[in-house]
Amino acid sequence: MAKNNNEVPINGLYDDEGRIFEEPAVDGPAPRGAVDNAPQGEQAEVSLSKEELTALCKESVCPGCDVFKEAEGIRLRALADSENVKKRLLRETEEMKKYAGxxxxxxxxxxxxxxxxxxxxxxxxxxxxxxxxxxxxxxxxxxxxxxxxxxxxxxxxxxxxxxxxxxxxxxxxxxxxxxxxxxxxxxxxxxxxxxxxxxxxxxxxxxxx
Structure with a gap:
């Protein structure tokens, strides 16, 4: 039925032809594809403490696997090399003081x-x-x-x-x-x-x- 020209649209729900406007939904799930349209570079930032990161690494790598054993070996060798360098520097410093004159x-x-x-x-x-x-x-x-x-x-x-x-x-x-x-x-x-x-x-x- 055609809308009477003397009628005033209620809350703007009708147009000049008497058709009802469809209001966009306020609540409810976002339209499909909305997440896909988000910028590719924007990702949620994750902040972990050192203890949490260590625990995560232990959970991700089995202590009995070869990868863990190899990583542990590299860590121990690095510690040993660091101690050797420290001892050598101390020895050279003492020798330099001893024969300074x-x-x-x-x-x-x-x-x-x-x-x-x-x-x-x-x-x-x-x-x-x-x-x-x-x-x-x-x-x-x-x-x-x-x-x-x-x-x-x-x-x-x-x-x-x-x-x-x-x-x-x-x-x-x-x-x-x-x-x-x-x-x-x-x-x-x-x-x-x-x-x-x-x-x-x-x-x-x-x-x-």
């Missing part, structure tokens, strides 16, 4: 050599010069005691001891019937150790009868 003490050795050389030529001196020699000898002793406090010690190199290539450096050979073969016949330059480490070998003449 090595280069300085090595530069001071020529001074000690010159004092030894001066004292080695003191024969047939006048009384005045002998007093000077006494002063040089006292200076040498004070200097030697000072560097000994830093861990420096002389290498054993005296006439008659057996030649040791680890602490002696042969600079020549001599023939001395009074000594056995491969014995130190003369010390040319004293050698020194620093806290057990060879700082400079003793230069010696070796007997070769």
């Amino acid at each position: 090595e280069s300085i003490l090595a530069d001071l050795l020529p001074i000690l050599d010159n004092l030894d050389l001066a004292l080695a030529h003191t024969d047939n001196l006048s009384p005045e010069c002998k007093n000077f020699v006494v002063g040089v000898d006292m200076t040498r002793k004070i200097f030697l005691d000072t560097i000994r406090n830093h861990g420096l010690e002389a290498v054993q190199a005296t006439r008659g001891v057996e030649f040791d290539p680890e602490i002696h450096e042969a600079v020549g050979t001599v023939q001395d019937p009074a000594l056995e073969d491969n014995r130190v016949a003369q010390v040319v330059q004293n050698g020194y150790r620093l806290k057990g480490r060879l700082l400079r070998p003793a230069k010696v003449m070796v007997n070769k009868p």
